[in-house]
Amino acid sequence: xxxxxxxxxxxxxxxxxxFYRFVTGxxxxxxxxxxxELSTVCHRPEGLDKLQEQTKFTKKELQVLYRGFKNxxxxxxxxEETFKHIYSQFFPQGxxxxxxxxxxxxxxxxxxxxxxxxxxxxxxxIILRGSINDRLNWAFNLYDLNKDGCITKEEMMDIMRSIYDxxxxxxxxxxxxxxxxxxxxxxxxxxxRNQDGVVxxxxxxxxxxxxxxxxxxxxxxxxxx
Amino acid sequence: MAAGVATWLPFARAAAVxxxxxxxxxxxxxxxxxxxxxxxILFVNVSGLRFQTWKNTLDRYPDTLLGSSEKEFFYNEDTQxxxxxxxxxxxxxxLNFYRTGKLHYPRHECIQAFDEELAxxxxxxxxxxxxxxxxxxDRKKENQERLAEDNEAGEGGDAPLPPNSTSRERLxxxxxxxxxxxxxxxxxYVTGFFIAxxxxxxxxxxxPCRPIKGTVKDLPCGEKYSLAFFCMDTACVLIxxxxxxxxxxxxxSRCKFMRSVMSVIDVVAIMPYYIGLIMPENEDVxxxxxTLRVFRVFRIFKFSRHSQGLRILGYTLKSCAxxxxxxxxxxxxxxxxxxxxxxYAEKGTKGTNFTSIPAAFWYTIVTMTTLGYxxxxxxxIAGKIFGSICSLSGVLVIALPVPVIVSNFSRIxxxxxxxxxxxAQQKVxxxxxxxxxxxxxxxxxxxxxxxGLQDHDSDSTALCVKNRSAFEHQHHHLLHCLEKxxxxxxxxxxxxxxxxxTESVGYxxxxxxxxxxxxxxSSSCCPRRAKRRAxxxxxxxxxxxxxxxxxxxxLQVHKTSVAPQSRSSLNARTEDLKLNCDDRDFTAxxxxxxxxxxxxxxxxxxxxPAIPGILRNSRSGTFPHDAVKISSL
Numbered sequence: 001x002x003x004x005x006x007x008x009x010x011x012x013x014x015x016x017x018x019f020y021r022f023v024t025g026x027x028x029x030x031x032x033x034x035x036x037e038l039s040t041v042c043h044r045p046e047g048l049d050k051l052q053e054q055t056k057f058t059k060k061e062l063q064v065l066y067r068g069f070k071n072x073x074x075x076x077x078x079x080e081e082t083f084k085h086i087y088s089q090f091f092p093q094g095x096x097x098x099x100x101x102x103x104x105x106x107x108x109x110x111x112x113x114x115x116x117x118x119x120x121x122x123x124x125x126i127i128l129r130g131s132i133n134d135r136l137n138w139a140f141n142l143y144d145l146n147k148d149g150c151i152t153k154e155e156m157m158d159i160m161r162s163i164y165d166x167x168x169x170x171x172x173x174x175x176x177x178x179x180x181x182x183x184x185x186x187x188x189x190x191x192x193r194n195q196d197g198v199v200x201x202x203x204x205x206x207x208x209x210x211x212x213x214x215x216x217x218x219x220x221x222x223x224x225x
Numbered sequence: 226m227a228a229g230v231a232t233w234l235p236f237a238r239a240a241a242v243x244x245x246x247x248x249x250x251x252x253x254x255x256x257x258x259x260x261x262x263x264x265x266i267l268f269v270n271v272s273g274l275r276f277q278t279w280k281n282t283l284d285r286y287p288d289t290l291l292g293s294s295e296k297e298f299f300y301n302e303d304t305q306x307x308x309x310x311x312x313x314x315x316x317x318x319x320l321n322f323y324r325t326g327k328l329h330y331p332r333h334e335c336i337q338a339f340d341e342e343l344a345x346x347x348x349x350x351x352x353x354x355x356x357x358x359x360x361x362x363d364r365k366k367e368n369q370e371r372l373a374e375d376n377e378a379g380e381g382g383d384a385p386l387p388p389n390s391t392s393r394e395r396l397x398x399x400x401x402x403x404x405x406x407x408x409x410x411x412x413x414y415v416t417g418f419f420i421a422x423x424x425x426x427x428x429x430x431x432x433p434c435r436p437i438k439g440t441v442k443d444l445p446c447g448e449k450y451s452l453a454f455f456c457m458d459t460a461c462v463l464i465x466x467x468x469x470x471x472x473x474x475x476x477x478s479r480c481k482f483m484r485s486v487m488s489v490i491d492v493v494a495i496m497p498y499y500i501g502l503i504m505p506e507n508e509d510v511x512x513x514x515x516t517l518r519v520f521r522v523f524r525i526f527k528f529s530r531h532s533q534g535l536r537i538l539g540y541t542l543k544s545c546a547x548x549x550x551x552x553x554x555x556x557x558x559x560x561x562x563x564x565x566x567x568x569y570a571e572k573g574t575k576g577t578n579f580t581s582i583p584a585a586f587w588y589t590i591v592t593m594t595t596l597g598y599x600x601x602x603x604x605x606i607a608g609k610i611f612g613s614i615c616s617l618s619g620v621l622v623i624a625l626p627v628p629v630i631v632s633n634f635s636r637i638x639x640x641x642x643x644x645x646x647x648x649a650q651q652k653v654x655x656x657x658x659x660x661x662x663x664x665x666x667x668x669x670x671x672x673x674x675x676x677g678l679q680d681h682d683s684d685s686t687a688l689c690v691k692n693r694s695a696f697e698h699q700h701h702h703l704l705h706c707l708e709k710x711x712x713x714x715x716x717x718x719x720x721x722x723x724x725x726x727t728e729s730v731g732y733x734x735x736x737x738x739x740x741x742x743x744x745x746x747s748s749s750c751c752p753r754r755a756k757r758r759a760x761x762x763x764x765x766x767x768x769x770x771x772x773x774x775x776x777x778x779x780l781q782v783h784k785t786s787v788a789p790q791s792r793s794s795l796n797a798r799t800e801d802l803k804l805n806c807d808d809r810d811f812t813a814x815x816x817x818x819x820x821x822x823x824x825x826x827x828x829x830x831x832x833x834p835a836i837p838g839i840l841r842n843s844r845s846g847t848f849p850h851d852a853v854k855i856s857s858l
Contacts, residue, residue, distance in 0.1 A: 072232060086233050089233075123239075127240075160247065
């Protein structure tokens with residue numbers, strides 16, 4: 001009963017306040033203060049020299065990268081929405097949001113929900129300037145969604161489906177529903193040495209090193225920047 | 226794809242490493258990037274203002290001038306920069322577009338200048354950002370309306386008719402633009418007068434006059450003097466019918482004319498009379514006939530042909546159709562709501578006026594428009610409360626669309642006023658252009674006189690010839706080439722008129738083709754030839770009938786009619802040309818011309834080249850043409 005009365009009182013005060021604001025004409029209050037707070041969030045990367053030490057890019061390359069980055073994200077960090085939006089521009093036919101989400105997770109190494117320039121450059125450094133092993137490591141990290149050191153069939157299935165989603169509906173030959181599943185089976189057959197249903201990092205690297213195709217295609221990325 | 230995303234492409238390609246271990250087939254080879262990837266700073270010099278930007282910034286939009294290889298055309302090797310001879314203020318906005326990806330429209334700039342700059346740099350105006358798009362669209366629409374009006378005014382009826390227009394075309398023009406001929410003006414005023422007479426007659430015939438002797442009742446004047454009013458009505462209708470039939474005959478497209486608003490008004494204005502004539506004096510039908518007479522009041526709309534203000538009002542209402550529609554709709558909604566409420570509020574009262582909801586409509590309308598006749602008044606308290614809310618909301622609902630309509634009217638009215646001013650200015654502008662054209666020809670003729678056309682060595686060249694600019698030299702050389710091509714010479718109007726004058730006298734024509742019209746190499750600069758006559762350049766209404774003339778023994782002033790092979794001179798238009806050789810006084814000095822005169826302006830001459838810069842002052846007084854060469858064709 002007292003709860004009822006308390007609630008009633010609260011509602012009454014709300015109505016009274018609303019009526020008062022209606023009469024005095026201050027119904028719509030300025031909400032500048034809220035916006036102001038958000039916009040002051042700004043992130044500055046560490047110094048150029050430090051970044052140069054941490055990554056394998058030259059000074060000029062870092063400068064070019066940062067200028068592009070800052071142009072797109074003046075606040076200095078990329079959040080997942082922007083990330084997804086940017087990535088979707090490259091794949092207009094399909095739905096790249098899931099894969100973009102996985103990528104975001106891979107880049108966001110400190111798990112704070114945003115990718116700063118250091119994360120961005122660190123990731124790129126591994127992919128573009130790292131050794132084959134580093135790259136394979138990075139790929140494994142991408143597939144391992146819960147970062148527990150091994151890839152299960154479900155994780156692989158998610159990854160595969162997200163990749164196939166990027167293709168979209170209009171493909172040749174027509175996309176079968178079980179194409180991802182079939183692909184995952186193939187993958188596991190190739191990678192899973194001890195047939196225990198999961199692929200560990202060692203199995204992964206070992207299998208990849210044995211595969212000529214994969215090793216060759218890893219060289220593709222040397223000249224991207 | 227947004228060009229700004231191009232900076233993320235390397236990242237997207239790098240992220241493809243995630244697909245590699247899963248790939249079923251081998252990856253294709255990546256494209257080899259031959260050109261150097263290093264980013265460099267470009268210098269762009271726009272009319273002296275130097276801008277610097279990264280090459281990458283400009284490369285973002287490869288389908289524009291700055292982003293494509295087209296800018297290489299503007300590259301200056303000596304200064305190692307791209308030079309554009311354009312407005313530096315505007316370029317700032319263009320460059321900002323490359324930098325931020327958003328194009329902004331500067332509010333203080335002329336919309337056409339902005340459009341031209343965008344067209345030059347190859348940027349489509351559609352990518353103007355949302356912040357400035359509305360402003361841009363409004364200004365563009367305003368500008369287009371203005372231009373459309375100017376075009377209409379320009380090609381409007383003030384231009385003279387082509388000479389061989391049919392009588393039908395002339396009649397139509399007389400109707401549409403009464404100012405062109407006096408007959409049309411007279412007709413215009415006569416019809417206006419009769420419209421007024423007709424309307425006044427319609428009004429007066431209902432006024433009660435003194436009763437006829439013997440009766441008590443007051444009679445409306447229409448019935449007392451029925452014959453007089455009938456005659457007046459007949460006369461007006463005859464005039465209107467005649468006018469309508471004339472318009473129908475003269476209209477270039479009869480179907481279109483019959484569908485136009487004015488034509489419908491005309492028909493509706495005169496139909497009741499004819500129906501009244503045709504219909505028998507039947508009791509039943511005469512009631513309907515009386516109703517038809519109401520349509521006679523539409524004659525007042527015929528005034529819209531005579532009054533521009535009425536036309537503007539009509540046009541405003543048409544252009545505010547959506548606002549009026551909204552007003553009507555919201556009013557209807559409000560009327561229905563309040564009528565229902567009032568009806569149910571007043572239902573209980575005895576002897577109430579609110580007998581039904583439609584009856585309450587009348588009360589609601591009268592209250593909402595704050596008329597308040599007082600014939601229907603609520604009695605209950607609830608009724609009074611709702612009645613007051615009704616009148617308050619009525620004011621609000623009606624006041625809302627009115628400012629929009631008013632601003633529309635103001636805009637259209639001002640545009641119309643501007644159109645009238647433009648027409649007046651157009652005449653002045655045309656006169657100035659004509660003067661400029663004359664100046665150019667005179668320059669060439671003067672050049673010839675000064676010996677510019679002759680091939681002589683540099684020593685004997687007159688100083689004034691040497692002082693002409695390279696442009697003038699080349700231009701005059703061009704005109705000279707044309708003369709040589711056609712074997713005719715340029716001349717001025719006066720000389721030409723002389724020619725035509727002596728033609729009818731029948732002198733032998735001599736064919737002379739030599740062009741030199743004076744002795745070469747005079748000692749003084751710009752030797753003054755004998756003054757021949759006062760020349761009124763600007764208003765010269767010299768005849769340009771062309772004739773052939775030859776060596777003159779004597780020169781007589783004759784007023785001749787235009788010779789059959791008359792041709793027009795360079796600039797004079799056929800309309801201006803009247804034989805007006807009164808003020809010539811030919812001196813005997815003409816006779817002493819050594820070289821045979823031969824100067825005929827050529828028919829195939831294009832109108833004198835529009836060289837805007839060269840405006841010589843009319844060299845009134847000295848037109849050193851002591852030698853006029855004529856050759857007959």
